[in-house]
Amino acid sequence: MRKTVNILIGLFLIVLSGSIWAAPSVIIIETQNIGLVYKTKDNGRLYQSYLGQKFQNREEYNRLPTEASEAYIPSGTTNLFEPAIQMLHNDGNPSLDLIFTKSETTSVDENITSTTIWLKDPVYPVEVALHFWAYRNEDIIKTWTEITHHEKNPVLLSRFASSVIHVSSTQYWLSQFHGDWASEVRMEENKLTSGIKVIDSKLGTRENMYQTPMFFLSCDKLSDEVSGELIAGTLAWSGNFQLLFEVDKNNSLRIISGMNPFASEYKLKPDEKLITPEFIFTYSNNGRGDVSRNFHRWARNYGILDGTQPRMTLLNNWEATGFNFDEKKLTSMFADAANLGVDLFLLDDGWFANKYQRNDDESGLGDWQENKEKLPSGLGYLVKEAKKQGVKFGIWIEPEMVNPKSELYEKHPDWILKLPNRDETYFRHQLVLDLTNPEVQDFVFGIVDGIMIKNSGVAYIKWDCNRMITSGYSPYLGDNQSHLYINYVRAFYSVMERIRQKYPHLPIMLCSGGGGRTDYGALKYFTEFWPSDNTDPLERIYIQWGYSYFFPAFAVCSHVTSWGDQYLKYKIDVAMMGKMGFDIDLDKLTERDRNFAVDAVRQYDQIKDVIWSGDLYRLVSPYHENRAVLMYVDDQKSNAVVFSYTTYRRYKEEFPRVRLQGLSPEKAYRVDEIDLYPGTQSKLEGNGQVFSGDYLMQKGLRIDPKGAMNSKVFTLTQINN
Ligand code: GLA
Numbered sequence: 001m002r003k004t005v006n007i008l009i010g011l012f013l014i015v016l017s018g019s020i021w022a023a024p025s026v027i028i029i030e031t032q033n034i035g036l037v038y039k040t041k042d043n044g045r046l047y048q049s050y051l052g053q054k055f056q057n058r059e060e061y062n063r064l065p066t067e068a069s070e071a072y073i074p075s076g077t078t079n080l081f082e083p084a085i086q087m088l089h090n091d092g093n094p095s096l097d098l099i100f101t102k103s104e105t106t107s108v109d110e111n112i113t114s115t116t117i118w119l120k121d122p123v124y125p126v127e128v129a130l131h132f133w134a135y136r137n138e139d140i141i142k143t144w145t146e147i148t149h150h151e152k153n154p155v156l157l158s159r160f161a162s163s164v165i166h167v168s169s170t171q172y173w174l175s176q177f178h179g180d181w182a183s184e185v186r187m188e189e190n191k192l193t194s195g196i197k198v199i200d201s202k203l204g205t206r207e208n209m210y211q212t213p214m215f216f217l218s219c220d221k222l223s224d225e226v227s228g229e230l231i232a233g234t235l236a237w238s239g240n241f242q243l244l245f246e247v248d249k250n251n252s253l254r255i256i257s258g259m260n261p262f263a264s265e266y267k268l269k270p271d272e273k274l275i276t277p278e279f280i281f282t283y284s285n286n287g288r289g290d291v292s293r294n295f296h297r298w299a300r301n302y303g304i305l306d307g308t309q310p311r312m313t314l315l316n317n318w319e320a321t322g323f324n325f326d327e328k329k330l331t332s333m334f335a336d337a338a339n340l341g342v343d344l345f346l347l348d349d350g351w352f353a354n355k356y357q358r359n360d361d362e363s364g365l366g367d368w369q370e371n372k373e374k375l376p377s378g379l380g381y382l383v384k385e386a387k388k389q390g391v392k393f394g395i396w397i398e399p400e401m402v403n404p405k406s407e408l409y410e411k412h413p414d415w416i417l418k419l420p421n422r423d424e425t426y427f428r429h430q431l432v433l434d435l436t437n438p439e440v441q442d443f444v445f446g447i448v449d450g451i452m453i454k455n456s457g458v459a460y461i462k463w464d465c466n467r468m469i470t471s472g473y474s475p476y477l478g479d480n481q482s483h484l485y486i487n488y489v490r491a492f493y494s495v496m497e498r499i500r501q502k503y504p505h506l507p508i509m510l511c512s513g514g515g516g517r518t519d520y521g522a523l524k525y526f527t528e529f530w531p532s533d534n535t536d537p538l539e540r541i542y543i544q545w546g547y548s549y550f551f552p553a554f555a556v557c558s559h560v561t562s563w564g565d566q567y568l569k570y571k572i573d574v575a576m577m578g579k580m581g582f583d584i585d586l587d588k589l590t591e592r593d594r595n596f597a598v599d600a601v602r603q604y605d606q607i608k609d610v611i612w613s614g615d616l617y618r619l620v621s622p623y624h625e626n627r628a629v630l631m632y633v634d635d636q637k638s639n640a641v642v643f644s645y646t647t648y649r650r651y652k653e654e655f656p657r658v659r660l661q662g663l664s665p666e667k668a669y670r671v672d673e674i675d676l677y678p679g680t681q682s683k684l685e686g687n688g689q690v691f692s693g694d695y696l697m698q699k700g701l702r703i704d705p706k707g708a709m710n711s712k713v714f715t716l717t718q719i720n721n
Contacts (some may be wrong), residue, residue, distance in 0.1 A: 103116065249646055
């Protein structure tokens with residue numbers, strides 16, 4: 001009986017939508033430079049027929065052939081390759097067919113155009129809406145999918161991609177970013193071969209560690225900074241993700257992105273909407289410099305909280321003191337921060353817990369009261385003291401976690417993710433709280449709220465998340481364990497949503513045991529992120545370089561620490577290419593180094609606007625030469641800052657000249673090396689001289705003098721003539 005009804009509904013839908021697909025529709029999504037086109041075929045299905053440089057004449061999109069590239073590939077009917085969506089219906093039917101019903105394009109504002117395309121199953125009451133926001137000026141497209149149905153009982157979804165992109169080329173080169181703790185975002189580039197390549201993670205609380213949800217896909221040949229056709233994409237999701245690349249028998253490529261379906265079958269209730277994470281991508285046929293600048297502009301305007309506002313420089317105490325500090329030490333560090341000239345002092349781990357003191361990472365996590373021995377006068381006193389000394393005060397928390405040695409663990413065993421009938425499994429001696437439980441969400445919100453209410457003046461938070469989920473089981477989710485990974489991230493976002501309603505502009509650093517959370521899903525709520533616990537400047541060159549492909553400099557926290565045996569100047573120069581901070585015991589520096597650091601902060605204050613809001617040009621990659629050279633140029637092309645770091649040097653090695661980029665050829669610029677160590681002279685070619693932008697871009701400068709491990713920072717200032 002139910003089958004007959006379904007078939008009748010299906011026939012009705014076919015008749016209803018038949019009139020729509022009789023004339024194939026062409027749906028055009030455009031930014032300033034990119035065109036993405038969908039077309040229907042006579043069979044009523046929707047196909048992607050173009051992604052590339054926008055056509056000059058829109059009419060010509062009508063001439064595009066429709067290839068066999070279904071826009072959102074359903075499973076269980078005719079498809080033989082990796083599907084985007086897989087669904088089990090109430091009657092046990094495991095198939096889906098998706099037919100175009102309508103599309104709508106509206107202007108969100110002057111810059112953003114929203115396009116929604118609705119698809120329906122002709123037999124079952126299932127609807128899929130494909131959403132696209134095209135950011136004109138930034139050349140970014142953000143896309144996501146909403147899945148809903150009106151069957152009587154929940155349907156079972158085992159795949160739920162955010163997006164499918166079809167590419168057609170002779171060769172495909174994938175640039176991916178992999179790593180581990182303290183070795184984040186190592187770039188690896190390979191030609192894709194037939195079959196499937198998957199980049200994914202199954203970490204639960206974070207997306208990044210072994211693999212990072214960002215990639216370049218170069219067409220025909222491997223792109224470089226200034227040439228080559230490529231797509232750059234990233235998934236805005238702070239949990240398990242999957243990026244899947246399938247090269248088929250015709251050498252066509254599909255990129256399917258979304259939440260990782262691993263252990264995540266989703267029971268979608270009638271009328272409930274499954275909203276997938278956003279997949280954010282851009283395209284260029286001028287190389288990867290272009291796509292990075294697109295991402296940076298978009299991040300400033302839309303992707304990162306308060307992206308156009310200034311950030312604070314800071315002194316952190318983690319590397320300097322670890323857990324070992326008291327009020328006296330901290331207040332002396334406030335003075336250090338003030339003398340250094342930074343904006344803020346950031347108190348890290350170890351300030352809380354009493355019954356089980358937090359003197360190492362084995363206990364106390366979860367007990368968010370000031371430790372009475374270390375901080376007898378409380379946080380409020382510290383905030384005031386910092387203010388007195390002329391710096392703001394910020395604080396570290398790790399609110400989603402608990403040590404078994406804690407009062408929280410004793411009071412709320414039911415608030416913890418752990419398997420029944422099995423031993424607890426630890427990472428950094430801790431467990432993850434069950435954030436899917438609304439009571440836990442209240443608790444986590446209350447940690448931030450409590451700190452802010454009790455200690456007026458707290459100006460900054462570092463939000464950490466030091467472990468992934470293992471042996472994961474949610475006491476709250478009961479029979480819906482397969483929702484854990486999805487609901488955990490949703491719960492994290494909903495807590496952040498609440499925090500942002502009450503504290504819309506409080507700067508919060510996103511940290512996850514180094515760079516475990518570095519994604520645009522979370523960065524909507526955060527102002528910056530911690531890219532890695534590895535602060536050895538040599539390592540940081542590669543790490544910061546890797547993140548720079550997708551994230552702007554102001555968001556990448558770069559601290560000067562005691563890691564690495566390079567000179568202080570090298571460390572500071574590396575930190576300057578991002579959002580500079582210090583995490584070092586200044587008392588342990590020589591007076592000369594201390595004075596140099598003070599001077600460096602002053603100089604950074606002069607150039608930070610160009611670094612944070614300028615256009616980035618990566619000039620020499622550390623993956624290609626034994627050095628890295630990059631520059632930032634402001635909007636008016638009047639000011640630029642160039643950074644150069646040698647990473648290794650062979651005997652008698654001569655580095656070639658470097659041609660600068662992004663300048664105005666007609667303008668004249670004075671070259672000034674800055675951040676020189678006291679008592680040293682600049683050996684930079686052309687220092688103090690004026691050159692045309694044309695000369696600097698055509699002939700370039702010889703930047704690196706001979707010698708080992710050098711670093712250099714110089715400015716280009718337009719001269720009025
Ligand atoms: C993580 C962070 C560090 C520091 C420690 C404190 O490892 O990445 O920066 O905050 O936790 O325990």
